[in-house]
Amino acid sequence: MLKRVVLILLFLGFINVSARASDNVHYELTLGAGAVHFTKDPVLQSFYKNNYVPMYQLNAGVLFYHFIGLDGTLGFVYGKHTLYAQPGVGQQYTLMVYPARLDAVLQLRLRDDQVIYPYIGAGGVATGFYQIASGGGKIVSGYKYGYNWIGGIHILLDPIDMRHVGNLRTEYGIDHVYIDIRIGQDMVNDFHKSSSTGFDFSTQYIIGAFGFEF
Numbered sequence: 001m002l003k004r005v006v007l008i009l010l011f012l013g014f015i016n017v018s019a020r021a022s023d024n025v026h027y028e029l030t031l032g033a034g035a036v037h038f039t040k041d042p043v044l045q046s047f048y049k050n051n052y053v054p055m056y057q058l059n060a061g062v063l064f065y066h067f068i069g070l071d072g073t074l075g076f077v078y079g080k081h082t083l084y085a086q087p088g089v090g091q092q093y094t095l096m097v098y099p100a101r102l103d104a105v106l107q108l109r110l111r112d113d114q115v116i117y118p119y120i121g122a123g124g125v126a127t128g129f130y131q132i133a134s135g136g137g138k139i140v141s142g143y144k145y146g147y148n149w150i151g152g153i154h155i156l157l158d159p160i161d162m163r164h165v166g167n168l169r170t171e172y173g174i175d176h177v178y179i180d181i182r183i184g185q186d187m188v189n190d191f192h193k194s195s196s197t198g199f200d201f202s203t204q205y206i207i208g209a210f211g212f213e214f
Helices: 002-023 042-047 162-172
Strands: 025-038 053-064 068-086 089-107 116-133 139-156 176-187 203-213
Touching: 025 068, 025 176, 042 068, 053 089, 053 203, 089 139, 089 176
Parallel strands: none
Antiparallel strands: 025 053, 025 203, 053 068, 068 089, 089 116, 116 139, 139 176, 176 203
């Protein structure tokens, strides 16, 4: 009998600890767009023509106690450019770049309902690319590794309509809705200095995103 009571108490304690732990784990999902600048490669700067070109980004992360976490992003940059071997004779190239990043993140968040709070992070990046010439020309593709840093702010939108946020929490499990403004820098060719051939995908970027915290 005593053994059964002890087992029941241990089981209830495990459930209680698990519930508390789950309250301290939160998930984030954002979708945004911004601009990216290729800082080192003159070929890429010429290809995309402008100093800053559009980039689209999907982000997913996990937070512990609202302070520390892991942040994963997938970006996408697309462009076309015509290169001329001689006047009037050119070929159009399409180049897609998709950086994938994984960062450790630290947030300055003192309370759950803090409206504005900054964050910083650093980690690794793998930048893939896919280039094809018009008319079924040669395809060039690959990827390079590097490291990166990020920084930004979250702006909670909850105070605008607390009733609507309450409905989202009840129906979909969404605790907070926010705007994410982020800047970052990728250092790609510095990672493997012995294999610096090809494109240098080092960049600076700024992203604005709409996000949810679960």
